[in-house]
Amino acid sequence: MRTFILCAIFLISGFVSNAQDTATAKSNDTLMMKNIEVMSIRASDKAPFAKTDLSSQQIAKRNLGYDLPFILSQTPSLVPNSDAGNGIGYTGFSIRGSDATRINITLNGIPFNDAESQGTFLVDMPDIASSLSSIQIQRGVGTSTNGTGAFGATVNLSTNEVNKKKYLELNNSYGSFNTWKNTIKAGTGLIKNHFTFDARFSNITSDGYIDRAFSKLKSYYASAAYLNKNTSIRFNVISGKEKTYQAWNGVPEDSLKTNRRYNSAGTEKPGTPYANETDNYTQTNYQLFWNQRANENLNFNVATFLVRGKGYYENYKAGEPFSKYGLPDVVSGGDTLSHTDLILQQWLDNYFYGSIFSGIYAKNKTQITIGGGYTKYDGAHYNIVTWAQEGFPPHYIPFDKPAYKNDFNFYAKWMQSVGDGFTLFADVQQRLVHYIITGFKDNPDLYINKSWSFFNPKIGFSYNRNLLHVYGSLAVGSKEPNRDDFEADVQHLPVPEKLYDWETGISLGGKNYYAGVNFYYMNYRNQLINTGMINDVGAYTRTNTPKSYRAGIEMEAGWKPVSWMSLSGNLALSRNKIKEFSEYTDDYDLGNQKQASFKNTDISFSPNVVGAATITFTPFQRNEISLLSKFVGNQFLDNTSDKNSRLNGYFVENMKLSHEFSRGLLKNSSVIIQINNVFNNLYESNGYTYDFIEGGKLNIENYYFPMAGINFMAEIQLKF
Numbered sequence: 001m002r003t004f005i006l007c008a009i010f011l012i013s014g015f016v017s018n019a020q021d022t023a024t025a026k027s028n029d030t031l032m033m034k035n036i037e038v039m040s041i042r043a044s045d046k047a048p049f050a051k052t053d054l055s056s057q058q059i060a061k062r063n064l065g066y067d068l069p070f071i072l073s074q075t076p077s078l079v080p081n082s083d084a085g086n087g088i089g090y091t092g093f094s095i096r097g098s099d100a101t102r103i104n105i106t107l108n109g110i111p112f113n114d115a116e117s118q119g120t121f122l123v124d125m126p127d128i129a130s131s132l133s134s135i136q137i138q139r140g141v142g143t144s145t146n147g148t149g150a151f152g153a154t155v156n157l158s159t160n161e162v163n164k165k166k167y168l169e170l171n172n173s174y175g176s177f178n179t180w181k182n183t184i185k186a187g188t189g190l191i192k193n194h195f196t197f198d199a200r201f202s203n204i205t206s207d208g209y210i211d212r213a214f215s216k217l218k219s220y221y222a223s224a225a226y227l228n229k230n231t232s233i234r235f236n237v238i239s240g241k242e243k244t245y246q247a248w249n250g251v252p253e254d255s256l257k258t259n260r261r262y263n264s265a266g267t268e269k270p271g272t273p274y275a276n277e278t279d280n281y282t283q284t285n286y287q288l289f290w291n292q293r294a295n296e297n298l299n300f301n302v303a304t305f306l307v308r309g310k311g312y313y314e315n316y317k318a319g320e321p322f323s324k325y326g327l328p329d330v331v332s333g334g335d336t337l338s339h340t341d342l343i344l345q346q347w348l349d350n351y352f353y354g355s356i357f358s359g360i361y362a363k364n365k366t367q368i369t370i371g372g373g374y375t376k377y378d379g380a381h382y383n384i385v386t387w388a389q390e391g392f393p394p395h396y397i398p399f400d401k402p403a404y405k406n407d408f409n410f411y412a413k414w415m416q417s418v419g420d421g422f423t424l425f426a427d428v429q430q431r432l433v434h435y436i437i438t439g440f441k442d443n444p445d446l447y448i449n450k451s452w453s454f455f456n457p458k459i460g461f462s463y464n465r466n467l468l469h470v471y472g473s474l475a476v477g478s479k480e481p482n483r484d485d486f487e488a489d490v491q492h493l494p495v496p497e498k499l500y501d502w503e504t505g506i507s508l509g510g511k512n513y514y515a516g517v518n519f520y521y522m523n524y525r526n527q528l529i530n531t532g533m534i535n536d537v538g539a540y541t542r543t544n545t546p547k548s549y550r551a552g553i554e555m556e557a558g559w560k561p562v563s564w565m566s567l568s569g570n571l572a573l574s575r576n577k578i579k580e581f582s583e584y585t586d587d588y589d590l591g592n593q594k595q596a597s598f599k600n601t602d603i604s605f606s607p608n609v610v611g612a613a614t615i616t617f618t619p620f621q622r623n624e625i626s627l628l629s630k631f632v633g634n635q636f637l638d639n640t641s642d643k644n645s646r647l648n649g650y651f652v653e654n655m656k657l658s659h660e661f662s663r664g665l666l667k668n669s670s671v672i673i674q675i676n677n678v679f680n681n682l683y684e685s686n687g688y689t690y691d692f693i694e695g696g697k698l699n700i701e702n703y704y705f706p707m708a709g710i711n712f713m714a715e716i717q718l719k720f
Helices: 002-022 054-060
Strands: 051-055 078-082 091-095 103-109 134-138 151-160 167-177 179-187 194-205 215-227 231-245 277-295 296-321 329-331 334-337 339-363 366-388 396-418 421-438 448-465 468-479 497-508 513-534 542-563 567-588 593-602 609-617 623-632 650-663 667-675 682-695 697-706 711-719
Touching: 051 054, 054 194, 091 103, 103 296, 468 542, 497 542
Parallel strands: 103 151, 513 567, 567 682
Antiparallel strands: 051 134, 078 091, 134 151, 167 179, 167 711, 179 194, 194 215, 215 231, 231 277, 277 296, 296 339, 329 334, 339 366, 366 396, 396 421, 421 448, 448 468, 468 497, 497 513, 513 542, 542 567, 567 593, 567 609, 609 623, 623 650, 650 667, 667 711, 682 697
16 A cells, blocks of 8 residues: 555656646745644744744754654753664653653644553654654643643644655665664645645664664655645645564663663563564554635634554563463363463554644734644553463453543634734633543453543733743643553542643844743642552552642753854753652562652652753855754652662763765755764663562662664765
8 A cells, every 4th residue: 555655646746747847837825835733733933932943954954763852852851762772663752851641742733642641652653754844842831732731841743844846855874783764755746736745655674772672663654735725635644663672671770781782571481582572553644634714814724633553562471370361270280280471462452533623813913713623532452362381262362441532622822912022822721531441451340431621721921022032921731640540449540630830931033143041830730650659459550749840941042153153052950849749669578568758859750950052063065064962960760869769860972974965866965974972971861760678678679771872873865
C-alpha cells in the first residue's frame, strides 16, 4: 500500500509537470492557505504566554535522524532522554520538569497523547520531523487546545503547509552504532492552481548504544489537498511501524563503571539473552480537514480523524507460577510443577477517533475564536502466552479487558486591542471526560467508571510596540489520573489534579539582537506523585499530594555582532517543591512498609538549572560551523531529595558542520556532519530508584539510562 501511494504520486507529479509549467500563470495569493485547525490552538505573537516557534527550515537543519526530543533539545527548559542512549528509538522529554504525560501534544490540531497513559510515544511516528512545516512549544498551561490537560507545556506539530512548487528530496544519513536514515520526499506543487500532492517514505535503523537496543523504524506520509479562493480540503495518512529491542530496564548503578552498555532485557532466558525481547507497534493516522473562508472576517474549520494502533511487547519469563495465569499446577512423572518458563506477549489493540472544529472571527481590533472537539478511545488490552515449557494450551489468553474513554471539550477565546499597543486576552474551556476500565492484568475484577467535568479559564494582557513585548497571564489547567493510577481498591481512587499558572515576561528585539525573560509560578493542587506506597493489589501507583509548586525564570537572548557569526542561548532557573508528603519503603524484615514524612523536598526529575547555547560561524558563503551546548543540573530520582538517589547533572557539547551547494538539477542541497558529545562526557539522561529495608538496613538500588560518548551522524540532503 505504501509503495502504491508513493508511486502514484510520483507518476502524477511527472505527468502533470509539463502541463503545469505551460498552463496560463495565475496568482495563487488568494488561495485558502491558512490552517484554521492550527491557528485556533496556537498562541499568536500578542498572546500572553511563553512560547517558541520553529519553522520548517529550522527543523530541517536539526533533523539528521534523531527523534523529536533531541531535535528540540536547544529550546528553553527542555530535557531529552533516550533508552537506547543515542537519541533513536524510545525517547522522551520533559519541560519545566514535567514529563510527556503532562505535556499536551497535537498533530495538526488533533490530540496525539495516548488516551489512557497520557504519554506520547514518538517512536510510533518515526521521522515525523521530515514532514513538519512548523512547531510551536507553549510552556506552562498555555492557551486552550484539544486533548489531555497541559501541566508542563503544549507542543503543536503541523504538517499542513502548502508547497506551491514541485520538489523532490533524497536525504540519507549514516552515523555511529550502524545508524542509517533514508528519506525520500516528493510533491507536485500546485497543479492547475488548485491541487497538491505530497509524500514521504522513511527508513531508520540503528544498533543503539546500549547492548542489543536496536531500532527498526519505518514510516510514510501522504497528503492530498484541494484549494480555491475560499476553501481548502486536505486528506493525510501518516503511518509508522517500529520494532525496538527493549532497553527500558536501565543499567544498575554498580555497572556504570564496568559495563555502561549493559542490558538486562532477555536475560531471564537460560544461556544467551532472548533474541525477541522486543516492542512491536504499528500506528496509522487518517486525517481529513475542511477549511472555509466565509468572508474577509470569518474562517472556520472541521476535521475528522482515526488513529489505528496495534502492537505488543514480548518477554521471556522464567519461573512463572501457573496460579498467576489462572491455571492449576501440573503433575508430570509423579512430580507437581507449580512454575514454568514461558513467552508472553502483551497486546494493545486500539481505535482513537473523533472530530475537532474551530472558527475565527477577526474584525478591526477584535478577534474571537471558538472551537472544541470530541474524541473516543476504544482500546483492547490482552495477553497471549505463545509458548510455555509446561501446562499451557496453545496461544493461551490469560487476560483480555478492554477500556473506553470519551472526551469532549469546548473553548472560546477573545483578544481585544485597546489603546496604543495593548491587547486583552480571555480564554475559557469546558472539558468533559468519561473513562471506563473493565479490569487490570493483576486485578481483573476491578471495574472503573468515572466522569469528570473541568473548567479551565485563562486571562491575560500584552503590550506590543517598537519591538517591545510585555505580557502577563493567569491560566488554570485540570487533568484526570491516568490508567495506572486507578489500579487500586475503589475506596482509594485518585482524584484529578489542578494547576494555577502565573506567567509574566518581557522581550525586546532589534535588527541584530533579541532578548527576553519570563517568570512563572505554577501552583499545584492534588498533584499525583510517586510515594512508594503499595495499593490494595500490591502495585506501586501515584498518590495525590495536597500542595506543590514550580517557580522559575526563563531567559533567552541572541546576538549577531558581525555578518559571519551569531550567538543564541537560553537559561532556566527554578525551584520545584512538594510542601509535604509521606514516603513508604518496603520492609522485607517485617513484611510491611515503613512510613516517613518529608517537607519542602524537590519534585523528582526537576533540575533547578537547564541551559542551552549555540554559536554559529559562517567563514565562507554557504558554509556553517555550529557549536551546540546543553547543560542540565542535578535531578532526584524520587521525591525525598536524598543525594543517594540522584541523577547527576551534565554538560554536553556538540559540533555541526554544514556545506550548502547547488549544481545542475540540485538546488539548495547540503552536506551536514554532526559530532555529538565532543568531550566524551559519560552521563545519564534518565533513571529510577527502588528503596527497601532488609537485614535492618536501608538499601537503595538506582538504575540509569546512559548516553553514548563521542559519536557522529552525517547526512547528505539532495533537493531537486
